[in-house]
Amino acid sequence: ADQPNVVILATGGTIAGAGADVTNSATYQAAKVPVDKLIAGIPQLNTVAAVRGEQVFQIASESFTNANLVTLAKRVAALVKQNDVDGVVITHGTDTLEETAYFLNLVVRTDKPIVVVGSMRPGTAMSADGTLNLFNAVSVAASKDARGKGVLVTMNDEINSGRDVAKMVNLRTEAFKSPWGPLGMVVEGKNYWFRLPAKRHTSHSEFDIDKIDTLPSVEIAYGSGNASDTAYRAFAANGAKAIVHAGTGNGSVSSAVVPSLQELRGKGIQIIRSSHVNAGGFVLRNAEQPDDKYDWVVAHDLNPQKARILALVALTKTQDSKELQRIFWEY
């Protein structure tokens, strides 16, 4: 009776996937199994929390839209305001899990644990990882010592910050890593913490999903040698309010693209320089490109997809590039 109450919001992904045979670890359909069946499959969840499920979506996460983000965050925000909810778990496809986790970290004002979780193998496969990942997620969401740490991601026994974590590897179960390391570990229902997030999040955020109904269009264009300006111009023509440049190295920009980005900035579009390096990009102002002169923004350590999420949220509050840059340093 004194058990913590945890709500599982299910959105789809491989953790709800099903394959034709137990040998199908990589070839299967995502987003098939309803949340009540996932919960019924792990009776041990009752040892850590009183659990109930809600099916919010049943989708593969590569198709997660801005509207999906808003709907999900509003539901999470409503639940954490309830006295009979101690923590929330979100089951999610892994392809954009890092985007949703960061979005919730920015816009849900709460100290209660919010844990996003997925799996790399469907539940029908040999050595499926979803069962333990979900058990760990519920266990973390139910624990008092997980409060106030921002949105968390539990995969492969690690507890990572939803801000930092990214899918760095596919097809293997150690897929999610943070460039600054995990916050802790969860083992047999117990948390072991090693560090805390330093960036603003959840209850210390200036953003609030209760005040956000729509998100602007922010697009990502990928940098490489011989890159052209076609994608940037097309995004601008289609109404993008900001373009994240997924740059090479330090967020560098090929010389064929630089004049177009200057021109687009002159038309009011925010240009955000990030890096597409895999294990921890870090873009500094005025290194590689004169950001002060061009009035561009740098994404700090955020990968391009996370930079898109922060821009979506920030642009609901400001159109000023200096404010945008402050937000990119603080979150």
Ligand SMILES: NC(=O)CC[C@H](N)C(=O)O
């Ligand atoms: N491992 C996964 O969850 C990937 C399945 C699917 N592409 C998704 O992101 O929903």
